Amino acid sequence: MFGDMMKMMGKLKxxxxxxxxxxKRLDTVFIxxxxxxxxxxxxxxxNRTIKAIEIDxxxxxxxxxxxxxxILTLNKAITKATSVxxxxxxxVAKEGMPNIPGMDML
Known part of the structure; x- marks a missing residue:
């Protein structure tokens, strides 16, 4: 049992x-x-950091x-960036989750 706990802690790290x-990679994905x-x-x-604004x-x-x-354009851009x-x-988080019975439905 202790070994399983150590294995789970390693997986979480x-x-x-x-x-x-x-x-860090999301810093290079632009919307x-x-x-x-x-x-x-x-x-x-x-990561929702503004990189450029062009105004006619x-x-x-x-x-x-x-x-x-x-306001309108920033909100649309932030919504898209948040989704990504x-x-x-x-x-990534789901990939690293241990298989706990009953938790696969969440």
């Missing part, structure tokens, strides 16, 4: 290392999002419209 490696008319473009990585000059003339575009992030990390 291995999974933790894989999660950290996945987080591009644009407003419906293409006047605002945002790039962020799958016409938006600079209307502060309120620019703010609305930023969660899917990748869940796959």
């Amino acid at each position: 291995e999974t933790q290392k894989k999660v950290e490696e996945t987080k 591009d999002e644009a407003s419906s008319d293409g006047q605002l473009k945002i790039t962020l990585n799958a 000059d016409t938006l600079l003339e209307d502060k309120e419209q620019l703010e609305d575009y930023l 992030n969660e899917a990748e990390l869940a796959a």
